[in-house]
Amino acid sequence: MNDLVTNQQKIIRFSNESLLEMEDEIAVEFPLTIVVDGDELATMVCTPTQMEELVVGFLASEGLIRTADEVVSLSLDERRGFAYIELKQKQQVTKDFYSKRFIGSCCGKSRQFYLHNDARTAKTVLSQTQITVDQCFSLMKEMQNRSVDFQMTGGVHNAALCTPDGVVIERTDIGRHNALDKIFGYCLQHRISPKDKIMVFSGRISSEVLLKVAKIGIGIVLSKSAPTTLALDLANDLGITTVGFIRGTTLNIYTHPQRIIEARVN
Known part of the structure; x- marks a missing residue:
């Protein structure tokens, strides 16, 4: 599999009061089962790109590792859809904190993996980074502008790791949480400190998204969409600045506004 994000599908489109046969770009959906030290941990549905980053970021997000060096080996069987991981510290991942379950690509209750381990992996963020309103826009x-796959399909989420001056890396996935895990994995593999970074996100800021941002250690999350009440409760508790509805020349600052400076007044 060669980092396939989209695939062409023959469709019939109704337009201008007529039916037309044509081809459309469809987002690829791929099931990936993660096996840690011989135990099946979870099956996630993802976009099959940067899958090593995805796995490393997922393991760190779920508290199984803290650095990429804790992974002894990681091999992908892309034909069968398996990732096999060997860790330095062996763990019984299917008991207590980690029970095997399905992780869906859609929103809401299909993905319920945050239990006891969230309490020990989602720490208060002490970032001193500040950005201007103009930098948010x-x-x-x-x-x-970089989101070519979204422009083609409308079926993926995008996340970008940024400095105040621009995008460092961007990742795409059908699952918003997967896009964040890919960025987390990239940071760990390349020893990039997240403390002075900003997360820019295409989707809704849910509680799960907010927890992942906290686990990565980023103090500012920007979104073109809305937050949820639980996400804002967590953001207040964990010291994260949340900015939503960044559209045109307007935005909403919801929590910890001290990191957003030179506020624009209409």
């Missing part, structure tokens, strides 16, 4: 625009 600029970073969102840059991420959207």
